Structure formats: structure tokens, C-alpha cells
Amino acid sequence: MTKSPRITAFTLAATTALTAAGMAMAEGELNLYSSRHYDTDERLYSDFTDATGITINRIEGKADELIARMQAEGANSPADILLTVDTSRLERAKNAGVLQSIDSAVLEEKIPANLQDSDNQWFGFSQRARIIFYDKADVPNPPMDYVSLADPAYKGMVCHRSSSNVYSQTLLAAVIENHGVEAATAWAQGVADNFAREPEGGDTDQLRGIVSGQCDISIANTYYFARALRKDVSGLSAEIDSIGWIFPAQDAEGAHMNLSGGGVAANAPNRENAIAFLEYLASDQAQQYFSAGNDEFPAVEGAALSESVAKLGAFKADDVDLSVVAKNVPEAQKIFNQVGWK
Incomplete structure (x- = not known):
């Protein structure tokens, strides 16, 4: 578990610190459920907060556990965003009814059509x-x-x-x-x-x-x-x-490409902040960090590759x-x- 002045990470067991009312009331917050377990993602979160002033509260766990939790929480879920790894899990979240469709000209323009859900419920970012x-x-x-x-x-x-x-x-x-x-x-x-x-x-x-x-x-x-x-x-x-x-x-x-991506939670209390976060993940700054921080290929065409990723060479x-x-x-x-x- 890591803490910083702007980011608080919680485990799935820390339910007493996260009530739906407490997280949804404050403005300028984003409640993130994430199964990405990479320490290097801290930079993504802190840079978003620096740029927007929006505080990120985070619950981390396995994808299936987070999806089940969101289902159990229902309309009272504090979740604004679900981030996870692999297309199958993103589709599983959609089928479970825990995501919602969004309209974002930024995401439509930057994320290739084959890397996003046909109903705009999830988007791939790396x-x-x-x-x-x-x-x-x-x-x-x-x-x-x-x-x-x-x-x-x-x-x-x-x-x-x-x-x-x-x-x-x-x-x-x-x-x-x-x-x-x-x-x-x-x-x-x-x-x-x-x-x-x-x-x-x-x-x-x-x-x-x-x-x-x-x-x-x-x-x-x-x-x-x-x-x-x-x-x-x-x-x-x-x-x-x-x-x-x-x-x-x-x-x-x-x-064959595996995706890491996310979507806006079905009952997001901070919906506009959630959309802003997904749009940030498609920015040049965030896309470069997916590569530099975790050796992934960016989803947005033209984003810079880290030295280690570039060593693998060009491919179709x-x-x-x-x-x-x-x-x-x-x-x-x-x-x-x-x-x-x-």
C-alpha cells in the first residue's frame, strides 16, 4: 500500500475507509477501481492530479473481484473508473453491467476503433x-x-x-x-x-x-x-x-495484441471527472509513460516508445x-x- 498527499491506495479489505457517501460528496475527486498492479502507474495518477487538481482515491484488487464488488454495490457504488488488463476482462465488465457508454470526441479521435468497445463502454490505452x-x-x-x-x-x-x-x-x-x-x-x-x-x-x-x-x-x-x-x-x-x-x-x-484499458463505472458519482481521466490517459504525456514506465506499446499512434520497447523492432x-x-x-x-x- 502506498500513500501520497494526493493519492490514497486501498486494498479490497479496506471497506470501512470507503463509504459511498464519503467518496461521492466531495468535489474534485475520482474514485478508481484498478487491477493494474504496477508501481510505475503512480506517475500517471500524480500527473493527472497536478494537471487538474482532482484527487484520486484508489481501490486495488483482482479484476473479477472488483467487477463482483461493483455489482454488489449497485447504484450506491462509489466507483468512477474501472481499469484492468486484457480485452476479455473489459468485455466481462461490460457484460456484468458495471460500465456505461460515454461520448468523448477526444477518445473517438485518438483511440483506434479496433481498440475500443463498439458501444463506447471501454477503451484500450496500452x-x-x-x-x-x-x-x-x-x-x-x-x-x-x-x-x-x-x-x-x-x-x-x-x-x-x-x-x-x-x-x-x-x-x-x-x-x-x-x-x-x-x-x-x-x-x-x-x-x-x-x-x-x-x-x-x-x-x-x-x-x-x-x-x-x-x-x-x-x-x-x-x-x-x-x-x-x-x-x-x-x-x-x-x-x-x-x-x-x-x-x-x-x-x-x-x-496478436493484448490491451490494458478502462471505462466509466455505470453509477459513477463523478462522471465528468471520470471522462476527463480517460481522456488524460489518451494524452501524449500519459501514452509515453505507459511505454517508459511499464514497457508497453501506446494505444495512440505516434506516441514515443521507451528504449527497451523500441529495441524489439517495428512490426505489423x-x-x-x-x-x-x-x-x-x-x-x-x-x-x-x-x-x-x-
Whole structure:
């Protein structure tokens, strides 16, 4: 838990300090529910307060817990903004009825159409490409696209996260949208057949698996790798030169992108402040900080990249509508269960 003169962060357990009446009465406040767990986001919040004079009160927790909390609070919810990671969670919040549609010329202009909800209930503000990493010494011919990960030539070589992880679900949901259910099912079965080990751990663990020799190929979000380029990450940074990377499907749909984004809460007591905050997140200043502070790709075209992110090189991103991809997540989970991807 961190505190500053302008920002107060609370855990989900700290309910006594947050009553709906207490948070909604004061002017010049913003009540933020966030599942982004990055210390570097403090700069985003403090800069917004410096620019606007609006104090940010923050509750942090897991996305599903925050969504459930907002549902339980109903019309009395103090939440103004929900921030979370991954398109599937943003769509889950929408389906749970805890977000509202807004009109913002700023967001319509700056956020690409495929990175925002069709009903303007959520918007993406930063991105992570989900790409292929490989052992440069052991894999002379790495897979150049997602489909090739299912090639029997890579049997016993692939590390991946579990099927319950939202990054896994959204990637398969994108494969469904780009290639169809039948092809996506065959792909999931082929990748599972190529596993070097049972799915376990987070993205950094998949990269460490390459360094340790447990596997030769993995998929991870770019910001985990870029972070290890920028600073020491145990079990990874010291051997990071041994890892190569591929932005997949550059001759086809392009690299799959994960979103971090947010929307205005359905019962926001400080609605105008909430819209102002989302518009601030689309500003050049905030967009540059998503990259410099957390090694992410900005959502707004032309925003500057940090040195570590720029090292990854230019690439073609999949421009599929992510609000449509999110609707495929239930089908993706069904396929995972069908093929035995744990």
C-alpha cells in the first residue's frame, strides 16, 4: 500500500475507509477501481492530479473481484473508473453491467476503433504484443506464425501458460476470429501435443523456461521481455541474449495484441471527472509513460516508445476488432477443455 498527499491506495479489505457517501460528496475527486498492479502507474495518477487538481482515491484488487464488488454495490457504488488488463476482462465488465457508454470526441479521435468497445463502454490505452520467443542456439528454424506452433516439428519444445489464463484465452479467441473454430481447435490440439511440460507459471516463467532448457519455444507478452532488457529480472536478464523473438504472422494477420484499458463505472458519482481521466490517459504525456514506465506499446499512434520497447523492432499488429475477439472467449475455453489443455 502506498500513500501520497494526493493519492490514497486501498486494498479490497479496506471497506470501512470507503463509504459511498464519503467518496461521492466531495468535489474534485475520482474514485478508481484498478487491477493494474504496477508501481510505475503512480506517475500517471500524480500527473493527472497536478494537471487538474482532482484527487484520486484508489481501490486495488483482482479484476473479477472488483467487477463482483461493483455489482454488489449497485447504484450506491462509489466507483468512477474501472481499469484492468486484457480485452476479455473489459468485455466481462461490460457484460456484468458495471460500465456505461460515454461520448468523448477526444477518445473517438485518438483511440483506434479496433481498440475500443463498439458501444463506447471501454477503451484500450496500452498494448502488449503476444509473440513467439525461442532459444537461438537450439531452434534454427523458429515458427514464424501462431499456426506453425502446432507443427509436429516442434513436439516437446513449447512452453505455455494454462488455459485458465486470460492471455491464453484471448489469443485463442483471436485465432478463432482469424481462422475459424475448426482451425482453432486443430491449432490448440497441436500446440498442446507440442508441450515440453504441463502449463504452469506466468509469462516470465515461460521465458525462464527457455533459459533453463526446459523448453525451446514459448509465447509471452512483450513487456515481460522488454522489462528484462531494461532492468535485472532474476533467472532471465543474465541470459537474455540467448533468446530470440518473432513477431508472428507478419505476412498474414499480424501479431496478436493484448490491451490494458478502462471505462466509466455505470453509477459513477463523478462522471465528468471520470471522462476527463480517460481522456488524460489518451494524452501524449500519459501514452509515453505507459511505454517508459511499464514497457508497453501506446494505444495512440505516434506516441514515443521507451528504449527497451523500441529495441524489439517495428512490426505489423493484428488490427482485428478486439471487442469481437472478446466475445469468442467462451468458445476458446470450450476448445481448451476439449483438447485437454490444462
